Amino acid sequence: MTAVNTIRGPIDGADLGRTLSHEHLTTGAAGMERIPGMMGAERRAEMVERSVAALARVRQSGIDTIIDLTPFDLGRQAWLFDAVAERHEEHGVNIVCATGCYRWVPPYFWMWSEDEIAQRFIVEIEEGIDGDGPKAGIIKLAWDMEARLTEGRMPVRAAMEKVARGAARASKATGVPISCHTLATDELGTPLMDIFEDEGVTPRAVTIGHSNDTTDLAYLTSIAKRGANLGLDRFFSDDPEYVATRGGLALALAQAGYAEQVSLGHDAQPAGFWGRWNDTPRPQCWTLVPEVEVPWLRDHGASEADIDAMLVGSIRATFEAAASQKGATQEG
Ligand SMILES: [Zn+2]
Numbered sequence: 001m002t003a004v005n006t007i008r009g010p011i012d013g014a015d016l017g018r019t020l021s022h023e024h025l026t027t028g029a030a031g032m033e034r035i036p037g038m039m040g041a042e043r044r045a046e047m048v049e050r051s052v053a054a055l056a057r058v059r060q061s062g063i064d065t066i067i068d069l070t071p072f073d074l075g076r077q078a079w080l081f082d083a084v085a086e087r088h089e090e091h092g093v094n095i096v097c098a099t100g101c102y103r104w105v106p107p108y109f110w111m112w113s114e115d116e117i118a119q120r121f122i123v124e125i126e127e128g129i130d131g132d133g134p135k136a137g138i139i140k141l142a143w144d145m146e147a148r149l150t151e152g153r154m155p156v157r158a159a160m161e162k163v164a165r166g167a168a169r170a171s172k173a174t175g176v177p178i179s180c181h182t183l184a185t186d187e188l189g190t191p192l193m194d195i196f197e198d199e200g201v202t203p204r205a206v207t208i209g210h211s212n213d214t215t216d217l218a219y220l221t222s223i224a225k226r227g228a229n230l231g232l233d234r235f236f237s238d239d240p241e242y243v244a245t246r247g248g249l250a251l252a253l254a255q256a257g258y259a260e261q262v263s264l265g266h267d268a269q270p271a272g273f274w275g276r277w278n279d280t281p282r283p284q285c286w287t288l289v290p291e292v293e294v295p296w297l298r299d300h301g302a303s304e305a306d307i308d309a310m311l312v313g314s315i316r317a318t319f320e321a322a323a324s325q326k327g328a329t330q331e332g
Pocket residue numbers: 022023024069181267
């Protein structure tokens with residue numbers, strides 16, 4: 001048994017079921033709940049209602065678990081997890097919440113060592129997020145175009161690399177997997193895997209996310225060959241051409257034998273502040289994968305085994321691989 005932390009406590013990895021690998025209840029920025037007028041009682045109540053509605057809706061399309069990849073600096077709200085957990089009977093969806101760091105490394109990490117950063121992540125996994133919130137079940141790590149910025153007194157890339165190494169060490173210490181936001185068009189999974197391998201992380205415990213923002217199969221199979229999971233975790237439209245492109249990528253990877261290393265998701269949120277509060281509720285924000293992409297895959301020759309692998313097996317494998325390396329000492 002592999003225990004996976006959810007916002008209602010640990011469950012067996014075997015019980016995760018059909019999982020969307022990269023979603024959010026809300027996003028914005030650290031401290032946004034303290035900005036006057038942004039998140040008052042009425043808004044908070046609406047955030048809960050929208051989240052519960054979206055969870056109930058996605059449950060109807062057969063999804064069992066959502067991985068919420070919102071670290072503190074992306075506006076994670078522990079109170080919202082607690083409120084949604086209290087209403088579990090209304091939606092029935094497991095939620096795994098995240099520790100980790102988004103793409104703009106906060107200045108207070110700059111002078112910290114990799115091990116000090118790791119320790120911050122470890123506390124959120126072992127004791128709870130924000131002190132008294134639910135325990136994190138996964139480590140979010142972002143690696144975006146800032147990685148190009150290598151000049152100056154405090155180069156951004158160096159800070160990102162330090163956080164990536166901290167994530168690797170926290171993963172090994174706690175047995176929790178890492179899921180990464182990456183800029184796929186710059187093939188940034190490659191330098192990130194170099195760092196994780198250098199730290200001795202089991203590649204199978206790592207998801208290189210947003211990988212369906214590219215159609216470069218040579219790049220994607222090079223990541224899969226190293227053993228990592230590919231997060232095809234952005235899906236925003238039911239436009240037929242869009243569906244055929246993103247579905248086609250998942251199908252091509254399955255046909256190349258990598259279905260067990262592909263996970264699916266939307267990177268969508270029912271109650272977010274990305275740019276601004278969305279005045280239009282979107283209870284269906286997590287239904288394109290189960291109701292459009294998966295049927296497209298079936299129609300175009302994907303087997304049930306392929307679909308099970310992408311929705312169930314691939315994510316479960318990342319939790320199990322991470323758990324199996326817990327406490328292993330670094331060799332490289
Ligand atoms: Zn995201």
